[in-house]
Every structure is written in C-alpha cells, then in structure tokens.
Amino acid sequence: MGDRVTMTTAMTTATAMTAAMTTRVTAPEDGPATGVTTEEAAKAAPAGPAHGVPDGPARRVPEGSVHRVPAPRRGAEPAPDGAGAPAPHDPRAHGFLPERPPVRAMIGTWTRLDAMARAAAVAPDRAAAVALVERARRAEELTALRQRVSRLSLRNAEAAAMRIAVIAVSCGWCGLDPQAPAAREVADEAFLELWAAIAHRIDHDQFVALPTLALHNWAPERKPRRHIPIDQLARTEALVPIVRWAPEGQPLSRLDRLMLAATRLEAHGIWLFRLADTLAGRSPDDSSTPTALRRLVRVQHALRAQLHAEAAELAAAPATPQQGAVLGALAEQGALEPPVLQAADAVLGIGGRRMGEGRRQLLRRHLPAQHRAWLSAMDRHCAPVRTLAHRGGPDAAVYREAQESLIALRRTYTALVQAAARPGTAPLPAAA
Numbered sequence: 348m349g350d351r352v353t354m355t356t357a358m359t360t361a362t363a364m365t366a367a368m369t370t371r372v373t374a375p376e377d378g379p380a381t382g383v384t385t386e387e388a389a390k391a392a393p394a395g396p397a398h399g400v401p402d403g404p405a406r407r408v409p410e411g412s413v414h415r416v417p418a419p420r421r422g423a424e425p426a427p428d429g430a431g432a433p434a435p436h437d438p439r440a441h442g443f444l445p446e447r448p449p450v451r452a453m454i455g456t457w458t459r460l461d462a463m464a465r466a467a468a469v470a471p472d473r474a475a476a477v478a479l480v481e482r483a484r485r486a487e488e489l490t491a492l493r494q495r496v497s498r499l500s501l502r503n504a505e506a507a508a509m510r511i512a513v514i515a516v517s518c519g520w521c522g523l524d525p526q527a528p529a530a531r532e533v534a535d536e537a538f539l540e541l542w543a544a545i546a547h548r549i550d551h552d553q554f555v556a557l558p559t560l561a562l563h564n565w566a567p568e569r570k571p572r573r574h575i576p577i578d579q580l581a582r583t584e585a586l587v588p589i590v591r592w593a594p595e596g597q598p599l600s601r602l603d604r605l606m607l608a609a610t611r612l613e614a615h616g617i618w619l620f621r622l623a624d625t626l627a628g629r630s631p632d633d634s635s636t637p638t639a640l641r642r643l644v645r646v647q648h649a650l651r652a653q654l655h656a657e658a659a660e661l662a663a664a665p666a667t668p669q670q671g672a673v674l675g676a677l678a679e680q681g682a683l684e685p686p687v688l689q690a691a692d693a694v695l696g697i698g699g700r701r702m703g704e705g706r707r708q709l710l711r712r713h714l715p716a717q718h719r720a721w722l723s724a725m726d727r728h729c730a731p732v733r734t735l736a737h738r739g740g741p742d743a744a745v746y747r748e749a750q751e752s753l754i755a756l757r758r759t760y761t762a763l764v765q766a767a768a769r770p771g772t773a774p775l776p777a778a779a
Contacts, residue, residue: 449564463514562613619691643691696750
C-alpha cells in the first residue's frame, strides 16, 4: 500500500513538472499575450521561413500547452464591460486627429511594409513604384504581411493603412476597390489582398485619401517634455513627416509641406468642432446662436491665415511630376478636402446647397465610419440654424457671413493644393 502511494505521488509530481516546463507564454507582434490554445495558434500562425518568421530557429510549442494571459499589474483598475469595443469619438476633444500621435516606427515583419512605402514615395514614376510591389510579391513579403494583419492592434493597423495608402497612390491605384474583380486586372493581386485585409481590420474601405495620408503621417520633431493634448501637440511642436515624399537628406517636398499643412489645419480647427457642437440643436432665434456664428467666422478667418502662413514655405519647396500625379489622382477621387472643412460644411450647408447631397457623401466616404456618423448628426442637428439663410435681419447676415468665410477658406485651400501640384501656379489670394 505504501509503495503504491509513493508511486502515485511521484507520477503526479512528474506530470506537474512536465506541464510547467512545456507551458509557453507568447504574444502577438504588437500586443499582450492572449489566452488561446496551441491548436488555435497553430491554425492562425503562418508556417515556414517563407512567411517572414523573425530571425532565429523556429521554436516548437508542445501539444497540450496553453498560452496564458499575464496577470494585471498591481494597482491597475479592472477593465469595464465592453472594454474591447472602440470608444465613441468626441470631436470636441481633438477634432478628427488620431487620439495619440501616429506610430512612427513599425516593428517586426512590418518594417518591410515601411521600407516599401518609403521607396514608393520617392520613386521617379508609377512604373518604378509598381516594380517595387512586384518584387515584394515575388519575395512573398506581401503574403507574410497579409497573414499577420489580424495580430495588429488598431493603432498599428492605422499605421499600416497609411503606408498602404502611400504605396497605392504612388502606383496610381488609389481609385481601386481592392475587393473588386476588375481591380486584379490593374493592380498586384497579393497587394490587393493585403489592402483589403487592412481595410477590414480598421473597418474602413476608402482610407486611401488625404485624411489617412496626412493625419497619420506626422510626428513631432522632438519628444515633448510632458503629455499634452494631441491638437495642442500638432499646433505647437515642429512636425516632420513619417514617410517622406522627398529623399532623405533633401528638403521636404511640396507634397510633404501640403500634408503637414493639412495636419496643422486640423489642429488649429479644433474650436470649429466645439462650435459645431454648440450650434447643434440650437434654435435660430436663440440669443446665443449669432454669438456662436460670429466666433465661427473668426475661427475660419484664423484657419485661412494659417494656410497663408504655410504657403510661403510650400512655394519654396521642390516638386516632382510624380508628386503632381499623386495629387491629381487624389483630386479625381474627391479625396483631398480636409475633415475640418467638411465639419464646417455640415454646420453651414455650403456643400449640400451648392453641389448636391450626393457630392457631400462622396467627399465623406474617405473618413472613418465614426467620423461620417458625427458629420451626418451635425447635418440633422444644425438644420434649424441653416433656416437663417432664408430670413432677413442681423442674425441672418451673420449666418451669411459665416458661409462666405467658409467659401473663402475653401478657395484658399484649393489654391494651396494647386500650388503643390503645379509649380509656378499664381500665389494664394490675399487673406481678408
């Protein structure tokens, strides 16, 4: 009897030691460890060196082992229910800028996408950019990246989307639907699959546009000494592009300057978003309505002055025919109007009245779903204020002044885009 008890105890101890030795903790490329079994991980993980496995021999995880979730840090608050769902966007906080500074350097296998985007941005023409994509396909780099999309955090997926956008516009593919069969006759199939996977990950199909290229392609030149709001960071710090449209060691190009100007325009326009929220649901007869409209006029005048301040540096920057082709392709897709101008239009109704509702939705399709939803809400909630357009009196005059200032702001921005696309274009109209 004693011998059997001793043998049972020894077998139990040996089993526990074996389980402890074979248990591994693994994590996705840019996130914490997840509680999935080895069998599930084996199905999701790519096999073999052809899929971009990091340097070093592959490590085999024994069957039956479990990937454990690390314990929360001491003093950390428990996550509320639904913590995995994205928080509702509040444009009053930082406009349509990202909530945190964009990812400046990608890691792991994704460094290959970063290198490809940087090379495509400085390619002399579209054919050279397409050749870069074809070489990546032959090396199976695009397939390796496609299989790792699900492991990206949302913030890193947005960083990857910006680089996909750079490659797509450099190759002349910005107007393609990556899931359409006809697109496979024009663009590289492996790149289209990666493009579609990134679009699914960020839940945004039409991201190849100025908001993605500009608002996710900047970084402060130096690290801020303390945490400051993202809109204040973009206003007060010197900004540099993450993916440059000019070769390293050379001055920033006109396209670089335009993208940074669009980012700063968004940062300076934060008060416009707050005023839009103030005017939402407000009666045209409310005494605070004309006050808010006067402030809106001042904000739009300030934004126009900001564009004029950017124009001198942009005019002195170098430009290439390829960059002009990039801007021309984006303009054909209606993918150049900054979100801050679309927010002003949602309040004042210029676009809907002048170009038709269909045109307005065409411009908005390049924004994320939560941003489009906010603009649609502003369309509805600011409808009472827009009835001032059909009235007389001082309040109606203030409303029309706000509309005229938005029209002037749009014209100034259009002139800045034309100066970036076509060197030698006439200077911007004088600021009012």
